[in-house]
Amino acid sequence: MEAQGSFKYEIENLPDDQRGNKVVTVKCQGRLTRESASQLKEAVKPLIAAGGRTIVDLGDVSFMDSSGLGALVSLRVTAINQGLCILEFVNMTPRVLELLRITRLMDIIKS
Numbered sequence: 001m002e003a004q005g006s007f008k009y010e011i012e013n014l015p016d017d018q019r020g021n022k023v024v025t026v027k028c029q030g031r032l033t034r035e036s037a038s039q040l041k042e043a044v045k046p047l048i049a050a051g052g053r054t055i056v057d058l059g060d061v062s063f064m065d066s067s068g069l070g071a072l073v074s075l076r077v078t079a080i081n082q083g084l085c086i087l088e089f090v091n092m093t094p095r096v097l098e099l100l101r102i103t104r105l106m107d108i109i110k111s
Contacts, residue, residue, distance in 0.1 A: 007036035009043055021086065022052030029060035032068030040071050044087075048075065051084040059091030064099055072109055 007030040014023040024047050032040060040056075047054045056075070061068075072089060079087035089109055092100070100106040 006030050007032060007039060009040065011043065011047075017053055022050070023055065024052065025055045025057055027057045027060070031063040032058075032061050032071065033063065033065045034067035037067040037071035040068075041074060044075050045078060048079050048082060048085040048087060053086040053088070054079075055088045055090055057091050058089055058093065058096055061093060061096060064096050069099060069103065069105065073105060076108055 007028070009029065010027045012025045012027065014025060017023050026040075026044055026047070028040065030036070044054060044056060056072075076087060079085045097106075100109055
């Protein structure tokens with residue numbers, strides 16, 4: 001049994017999309033905090049570098065602090081700068097959406 005508040009993720013390779021892009025989903029679960037933000041970045045950055053389409057599923061993220069938010073912004077900036085990857089954040093919980101609204105980062109994350 002895992003400790004309460006821990007963070008984990010699963011990476012799943014999906015069939016190519018209709019444009020021929022390789023599709024990978026990163027399903028996140030738990031608390032995305034200072035302790036786990038680097039773990040998410042280390043998992044997703046190589047996928048961004050590989051190109052294709054990377055989907056980060058936040059549906060099972062129960063809590064996110066400013067470090068978790070920073071990790072999402074950092075990943076978005078990396079994807080934009082490299083220009084080789086379509087990076088999507090999906091299934092955001094109401095708590096995560098509210099954090100993005102309050103910080104006015106929704107447009108950056110959703111773009």
